[in-house]
Amino acid sequence: MGLLEETEYKVRAVDKTFEKLTIASPRLERVQASIQEPGLLDSVTAASEAVISTTALCTPALYNKRPVEVIEANFLDLVPLVDLCTRRGRWLIHFSTSEVYGTYPDRMNEDQSQLVLGPVQKERWTYAAAKQLLERLIWAHGQHRGLAFTIVRPFNVIGPRMDYIEGIDGEGTPRVLACFMRSLLYQEPLQLVDGGRSRRTFVSVGDFVDAVVRIIKRPERCQGEIINIGNPSNEIRISDLADELISAYQAVCPDDVRFEKRTVPGEAFYGPGYDDTRRRIPDIRKAERLLGWKPTTSFDEMLPIIVRDYMERYKQNS
Numbered sequence: 001m002g003l004l005e006e007t008e009y010k011v012r013a014v015d016k017t018f019e020k021l022t023i024a025s026p027r028l029e030r031v032q033a034s035i036q037e038p039g040l041l042d043s044v045t046a047a048s049e050a051v052i053s054t055t056a057l058c059t060p061a062l063y064n065k066r067p068v069e070v071i072e073a074n075f076l077d078l079v080p081l082v083d084l085c086t087r088r089g090r091w092l093i094h095f096s097t098s099e100v101y102g103t104y105p106d107r108m109n110e111d112q113s114q115l116v117l118g119p120v121q122k123e124r125w126t127y128a129a130a131k132q133l134l135e136r137l138i139w140a141h142g143q144h145r146g147l148a149f150t151i152v153r154p155f156n157v158i159g160p161r162m163d164y165i166e167g168i169d170g171e172g173t174p175r176v177l178a179c180f181m182r183s184l185l186y187q188e189p190l191q192l193v194d195g196g197r198s199r200r201t202f203v204s205v206g207d208f209v210d211a212v213v214r215i216i217k218r219p220e221r222c223q224g225e226i227i228n229i230g231n232p233s234n235e236i237r238i239s240d241l242a243d244e245l246i247s248a249y250q251a252v253c254p255d256d257v258r259f260e261k262r263t264v265p266g267e268a269f270y271g272p273g274y275d276d277t278r279r280r281i282p283d284i285r286k287a288e289r290l291l292g293w294k295p296t297t298s299f300d301e302m303l304p305i306i307v308r309d310y311m312e313r314y315k316q317n318s
């Protein structure tokens, strides 16, 4: 259940396109604009009690190919928003990222874990560094200038309508789910970066939205906090995710061909400067404690729904 169903708030949604936000509600206003548009942040912060900041360039293929834009979008464009929220006394709920933990090898804890990024030459880390600096700016405004804030660190959220299919409704390499779905729809080999040996924990978009709504309902508990939102029970090797998606696809489309998987070196797939996090497991005890929340959706529950969604939206194009 989303924000409109679960709260009485009026929502002003700002985006460059609304193809994916089809819901109708008298409490929803759509503003089609870019965050860089002059006056936009001023009007958004003037009119709202709370601002949920979600804009980002967040596909790893961009981090080493367009690093200047990645730093602009994930840091510079948002500096004025932090400042305006401080001056106007607005609650800033900012979506950061699990990537700030970098290559930290253990369960990632908001208040204790080191943030371990690679060398500057490994441009994969431009995104994490930009996101980390913005977190530090928000924190500093909170500690020294009275900003009410909550920083959310999402850990690999997946679900229907995620990203795009390259060549149909977007360009460039999306995140792994959409890459694999494209291969399934086009009956091409699924590409396993460095053998698909890295692991991720995936949280369903439904569980994630539930957590965000609980944050909005609990300002007194969540202000001044950094909160991981992820599902440590859903850890999987990327090569196994490929197998799970193939099975889910074949269950819906039994006549389709057998699928191949192909290993590709990281720098061949993403370009020079790519690097990877081998494991990424969130410590979600703080989210459980503050929000009374626990993610519940397993791969078996989410993958068939995701596969059907991509098939309905794209099958005729493939």
Ligand code: UGA
Residues within 6 Å of the ligand: 058, 059, 060, 096, 097, 098, 099, 127, 154, 155, 156, 157, 174, 175, 176, 177, 179, 180, 191, 192, 193, 194, 196, 198, 199, 200, 238, 276
């Ligand atoms: C993502 C992005 O940086 C952000 O969207 C986000 O902030 C963060 O993680 C998150 O969601 O928590 P990453 O998990 O590396 O980073 O993104 P994916 O593109 O989904 O890649 C996951 C893994 O799959 C990586 O090891 C990648 O090399 C691999 N992969 C990707 C493949 O094996 N094949 C592909 O076709 C695509």
